[in-house]
Amino acid sequence: MEIMNSGSSQPLYLQLKEHLKRQIDTGELKPGDRILSEAGLVKKYNLSRVTVRRAIEELVKAGYLIKIQGKGTFVSQVAEFEAVKNIRSFTKICQMQGHDTIADVRRAELTEGTEELCSFLNLSPGSQVMLIERVRKVDGVPVVLEKNYFHPFCEFLKMEDLTGSLYEILIEKYHIFPSKKGLNKVEIANVNKEEAKLLKITEGMAVIKNHVHVYDENDNPVHVVEELVRVDQPEIFKYYL
Structure with missing residues (x-):
């Protein structure tokens, strides 16, 4: 003792x-x-x-x-994250742990932005934003249901292969560097029927609900990400934490 x-x-x-x-x-x-x-x-x-x-x-x-x-x-x-500041993506974190990741892309399109999204992205109320919705998988297991909201000038992302690291595309091809987190709201939520089907879990199961504002190195807004993260498999869940 x-x-x-x-x-x-x-x-x-x-x-x-x-x-x-x-x-x-x-x-x-x-x-x-x-x-x-x-x-x-x-x-x-x-x-x-x-x-x-x-x-x-x-x-x-x-x-x-x-x-x-x-x-x-x-x-x-x-x-x-503090020790490895240049590695911030979900894909890279999983690769560090020796695991494969892939994303199923559900939507990559312009959609009407909410008041909060338009305010963050410095757009007029009711403006369109670029939405990328994906199911992130680790070793074939769906782990994260995510929605990324960008300024409409990022519509070019529709032409990219979004099954891998989104940050890698932004950094290496377009020289956009997601560097800082602003607002970061984390809570426990219960998945609905559609979310449960996408994550292959039981309807009503508890998951992490994460809402994050991301900025570049000059404090310019890059995107808002909303995530639902499975916590029922600790060996996978730890890669998110």
Whole structure:
């Protein structure tokens, strides 16, 4: 049994927070790993549940951990992204792990933008935006249902092979560099019948719902991405975290 130093001037929750953070920073806990439950940490470190919960909440807020209802608490890929700043795409992350990816393209077309999309892309209300909707697969398993919204000048993307890395096309062919995340909303959602069919899961199953604003290196808006991500297969789910 490991015990925090109760005689230290540093609060116990901070000691636990720093201890877990060190394990993440050194690679002892890797991206996608599930950490011990609150009860497990209470027993291992001889701490109260309140202390453990506060330490976990601090690490979640800092982006080191992510909590998934019914699944547990996992190490995120924040540190890995920081260490490899030029690798940001889902495709590259999976390739780093030795897995194949491909996308089934459902739509690549102009569509009317919402008020939020038009505002982000600096368009007049009601303007058209370029929509690319895909089902992303890892080793043949559908993992992510995504919708990407671009400025209408990106209509040229309709002519591209969108089954691979979208970012690779943007960077290498058009010199558009998605570099920064702005608004990033993450929540748990339940898939409807159509979404479940596309992801090959049961209707109503819980998934991660992610909504992200992406900018280039000069803080110009690049696109908005909306994703539904499966969490029922940890060996695949960890590549997203």
